[in-house]
Amino acid sequence: MAERVVKLPDVGEGIAEAELVEWQVKVGDLVREDAVLGAVMTDKATVEIPSPAEGRVVWLAGEVGDIIAIGSDFVRLDVDGKGEASTAAAAPAAQTASISAQKTERAARTATEPTVAPTHAAPSLQPRGTQPHRGGERPLAAPAVRLRAREAGIDLRQLHGSGPAGRITHDDLDRYLARGTTAAERYPNDAVTDVKIVGLRRRIAERMSIANTRIPHITYVEEVDVTALEDLRAKLNEQKRADRPRLTLLPFLMRAIVRAVAAQPDLNAHFDDEAGTIHQYAAVHIGIATQTGPGLVVPVVRHAEARDLFDGAAEMIRVTEAARNGTATREELTGSTITITSLGALGGLVTTPIINHPEVAIVGINRIAIRPHWDGTAFIPRKMMNLSSSFDHRVIDGFDAARFVQRIKAQLETPAMIFIDA
Structure with missing residues (x-):
């Protein structure tokens, strides 16, 4: 097996880069010759990039929404034969320039935008028994407590855990049931969906x-x-x-x-x-x-x-x-x-x-x-x-x-x- 590099071709209009808007494959997929690998968008047109050979996908250029330089590596394939070692030896200068430009742009945005807490923050060392659990956290509870809550239609994230490290106990369930709950309280939906604009x-x-x-x-x-x-x-x-x-x-x-x-x-x-x-x-x-x-x-x-x-x-x-x-x-x-x-x-x-x-x-x-x-x-x-x-x-x-x-x-x-x- 050898590696075949598929580069982002010149899609016309005299442009130097394009936005990645769609992947049709993922790493590990087998693709046939002429199968669509992904699509990029220029100022107005969307262009599909076909595979020049049959092989297995081993590398993709980035995520949807990334900006990719014309002539840079787009996909790498494992193919039969000698492949194209010369093109795979190193990322071309255009790709390096694109990556550098993106890093510079991100750094500029970081310097001017307010600081936002990361989605996956480090766990807090403070007791959590005084606040309900946040939407993305899995509350601490014994299997028997989880089963009882599930049968009662209760979302454990809405309970205050009084046990060690905020663990929810049977007593916490009893207090929650004793005060009564509405349907909205039993089935809250605090989900937040992040949709990338691309x-x-x-x-x-x-x-x-x-x-x-x-x-x-x-x-x-x-x-x-x-x-x-x-x-x-x-x-x-x-x-x-x-x-x-x-x-x-x-x-x-x-x-x-x-x-x-x-x-x-x-x-x-x-x-x-x-x-x-x-x-x-x-x-x-x-x-x-x-x-x-x-x-x-x-x-x-x-x-x-x-x-x-x-x-x-x-x-x-x-x-x-x-x-x-x-x-x-x-x-x-x-x-x-x-x-x-x-x-x-x-x-x-x-x-x-x-x-x-x-x-x-x-x-x-x-x-x-x-x-x-x-x-x-x-x-x-x-x-x-x-x-x-x-x-x-x-x-x-x-x-x-x-x-x-x-x-x-x-x-x-x-x-x-x-x-x-x-």
């Missing part, structure tokens, strides 16, 4: 932190009467051709945004806060915040300004389904210039959406509800919806934000304006 969820957390830290948000909420729009949407869906998608409210909003940013191009932009430069775009690439199994992603409807209502709807359906299925490409998940976010029927009355950095605006829609609306003479039932939109207050003043939302509101309340050039 992969897409960690990417989302990082992006949200950047957006919330760097961007001073201003959120503007406006009520919109969408009764006429909903009537038009229903009629168009009834009469649509079989090759056309069913319309939701979003394609109408996309068209309204296209017309609104034509009048205010500074809203269809990126702000490079390090260079102090605003990049205004002629093309309107609308991001659609989409909930997927791993987390929130933003697929992009490119060149919304060049699409009609049904074409925009079809492209929105295509890219959001690709995002949910995990088949979206990097191009389909990057490059938006302004974003729409919607929780659909769960949209609530008001939201405070976080801007998709480095964009300067995000338009959020809330659920539609029938509310009484004053028409000047009487209250009448109307289909109403709130727009909750956020703006980067460093480059967008409150007046301009309000004017932008009012432009969208006017088009949604009089939907003919969406289709007619003024």
Whole structure:
């Protein structure tokens, strides 16, 4: 037998490292050639790493969530033949650099973060007869006491042990039973589960932190009467051709945004806060915040300004389904210039959406509800919806934000304006 080293390959995009997000094998497993060993994530794409040979796994590069350098050892296999001793002789410089960088980063975090007691602390030498046992500790008790407690449905961790070193005795059980217990006391659940944030969820957390830290948000909420729009949407869906998608409210909003940013191009932009430069775009690439199994992603409807209502709807359906299925490409998940976010029927009355950095605006829609609306003479039932939109207050003043939302509101309340050039 010989050792075969599988290195983390160059997965493209000119990156130097990737995050380990999944292992498909463990040490001791037999793997066939081309079997998937694990997966790594770059900025947006998840890449599976296959085995180049048949063999037994003897070493893995790390744990899920670790950052691994491109070209460093990923998996080591015991294989038949001579193997590749030259590649297994020593960890490459890239791997050493990655490990060093991770240690430096951990040291920096340790210096700035508050000290947290380790999960498995050394046992205390103080008497424990005055406090209940903690959730992760096994209380001291004789087998007969444990049996009696189990039959009575009592969790021994909730008892005060009066015996030596906090040992629980029959007398402790008697006192506990004598005072009476509720179901909640007999079956407490003090479990704490630690879930490591990795992969897409960690990417989302990082992006949200950047957006919330760097961007001073201003959120503007406006009520919109969408009764006429909903009537038009229903009629168009009834009469649509079989090759056309069913319309939701979003394609109408996309068209309204296209017309609104034509009048205010500074809203269809990126702000490079390090260079102090605003990049205004002629093309309107609308991001659609989409909930997927791993987390929130933003697929992009490119060149919304060049699409009609049904074409925009079809492209929105295509890219959001690709995002949910995990088949979206990097191009389909990057490059938006302004974003729409919607929780659909769960949209609530008001939201405070976080801007998709480095964009300067995000338009959020809330659920539609029938509310009484004053028409000047009487209250009448109307289909109403709130727009909750956020703006980067460093480059967008409150007046301009309000004017932008009012432009969208006017088009949604009089939907003919969406289709007619003024």
